[in-house]
Amino acid sequence: MADRTVTGCRxxxxxxxxxxxxxALPSVMVxxxxxxxxxxxxxxxxxxxxxMGIEKTRGGTRDAKITDVxxxxxxxxxxxxxVRVYTDAGVVGNGESYWGGGDTAIIERMKPFLVGxxxxxxxxxxxxxxxxxxxxxxxxxxxxxxxSGIEIALHDVAGxxxxxxxxxxxxxxxxxxxxxxxxxxxxxxxxxQACAEEADRVVSDLGYDxxxxxxxxxxxxxxxxxxxxxxxxxxxxxxxxxxxxxxAVGDRADVAFDCHWSYATGSAKRLAKRLExxxxxxxxxxxxxxxxxxxxxVTRSTATPVATGENVYRTHGNRDLIENExxxxxxxxxxRVGGMREGQKIANMADMYYIPVAMHNVSSxxxxxxxxxxxxxxxxxxxxxxxxxxxxxxxxLVEEDGLIEDGRMDIPEEPGxxxxxxxxxxxxxxxxxxxxxxxx
Numbered sequence: 001m002a003d004r005t006v007t008g009c010r011x012x013x014x015x016x017x018x019x020x021x022x023x024a025l026p027s028v029m030v031x032x033x034x035x036x037x038x039x040x041x042x043x044x045x046x047x048x049x050x051x052m053g054i055e056k057t058r059g060g061t062r063d064a065k066i067t068d069v070x071x072x073x074x075x076x077x078x079x080x081x082x083v084r085v086y087t088d089a090g091v092v093g094n095g096e097s098y099w100g101g102g103d104t105a106i107i108e109r110m111k112p113f114l115v116g117x118x119x120x121x122x123x124x125x126x127x128x129x130x131x132x133x134x135x136x137x138x139x140x141x142x143x144x145x146x147x148s149g150i151e152i153a154l155h156d157v158a159g160x161x162x163x164x165x166x167x168x169x170x171x172x173x174x175x176x177x178x179x180x181x182x183x184x185x186x187x188x189x190x191x192x193q194a195c196a197e198e199a200d201r202v203v204s205d206l207g208y209d210x211x212x213x214x215x216x217x218x219x220x221x222x223x224x225x226x227x228x229x230x231x232x233x234x235x236x237x238x239x240x241x242x243x244x245x246x247x248a249v250g251d252r253a254d255v256a257f258d259c260h261w262s263y264a265t266g267s268a269k270r271l272a273k274r275l276e277x278x279x280x281x282x283x284x285x286x287x288x289x290x291x292x293x294x295x296x297x298v299t300r301s302t303a304t305p306v307a308t309g310e311n312v313y314r315t316h317g318n319r320d321l322i323e324n325e326x327x328x329x330x331x332x333x334x335x336r337v338g339g340m341r342e343g344q345k346i347a348n349m350a351d352m353y354y355i356p357v358a359m360h361n362v363s364s365x366x367x368x369x370x371x372x373x374x375x376x377x378x379x380x381x382x383x384x385x386x387x388x389x390x391x392x393x394x395x396x397l398v399e400e401d402g403l404i405e406d407g408r409m410d411i412p413e414e415p416g417x418x419x420x421x422x423x424x425x426x427x428x429x430x431x432x433x434x435x436x437x438x439x440x
Contacts, residue, residue, distance in 0.1 A: 070437035095153030096367035098336035106146035151339030159416030178375035181210035192244035207406035230267035272302035296326030310360035
């Protein structure tokens with residue numbers, strides 16, 4: 001079979017067209033505006049403005065219409081997918097989908113559902129995309145990630161059209177800034193002393209009072225990487241990392257630990273129990289994300305706080321975890337699990353059970369600010385993750401500076417997300433073969 005890659009994923013000004021380049025075959029043009037759409041034929045729940053009979057004039061810029069949706073992938077410490085929504089009012093909104101392949105083509109697929117719509121109808125357009133893409137997997141995965149990027153961009157557009165910051169669109173704020181926790185790494189990440197030294201440096205020199213380390217690191221005691229079982233020596237090695245890092249920072253910082261859903265239920269329970277004597281902020285993704293019964297069993301077996309959520313999609317995906325109190329902390333990733341309003345719904349549901357929210361985040365400044373805007377608008381926010389402290393040009397992606405100071409992200413009072421993309425930096429750091437999207 002010929003090797004296939006997708007490039008460009010759009011032709012500016014020509015609705016729904018992208019180029020599929022195949023190694024041994026001629027290029028094929030696909031026009032998403034003309035392919036069959038079985039969902040539209042079989043569902044009564046088409047939520048377009050035309051179908052819903054939405055015709056009234058709103059006045060001024062509130063009568064704006066979406067004219068285009070474009071993407072550009074940036075080669076950061078993750079391949080960030082930036083999304084732009086264009087309007088006939090000359091206002092452009094920026095968003096971000098969770099990193100990796102697939103989202104750009106899915107966003108192009110959804111563009112015909114959005115062009116001509118009013119960008120202020122965020123909830124309706126979100127549900128419209130969910131319904132239109134139901135046959136292609138809109139309850140989870142890359143479809144939801146793609147919708148999340150558009151949804152964030154719609155908040156940026158809407159805020160600019162009505163001259164309000166995004167947090168105001170979510171109901172106002174509980175705080176002026178979002179606490180940020182810094183995800184740390186070392187060249188010798190399995191060495192407890194190296195972790196302790198980096199923890200002390202980041203807290204002392206960079207001003208963070210919240211940090212996180214990976215705990216699923218080699219210990220030298222592994223026998224089988226596939227069976228998820230932790231041997232006693234592995235658990236003791238992890239306890240040494242936790243002891244060294246928590247003692248290094250003392251009461252100056254909270255310290256969380258990420259396991260990247262690596263362990264069996266029994267091993268996770270033994271690990272969490274072993275760490276109870278230390279000041280662990282939370283233990284994250286200690287078992288795989290699919291089985292919520294196993295997650296609940298681990299959480300209820302230990303006094304160590306347990307967190308998960310980045311691999312759980314939408315409010316429906318989180319309902320079982322929250323209602324059955326299978327977690328101590330919920331950790332949604334906003335550019336992945338459904339966007340800002342869906343993140344708020346998850347937070348509101350969690351708040352009914354007095355569960356705090358710590359937002360997972362590996363994004364560029366766009367996705368990070370979207371999470372921070374949400375963090376100030378919900379009562380139960382703990383912190384927003386920052387995963388790029390070793391990337392020197394992270395902040396250069398936008399024209400604003402001083403985004404994170406002393407472990408806090410101040411929320412701007414400018415409309416929308418309050419950030420302006422620096423297109424020169426975007427172009428300099430695009431993934432090879434990508435195309436820069438149009439200026440406003």
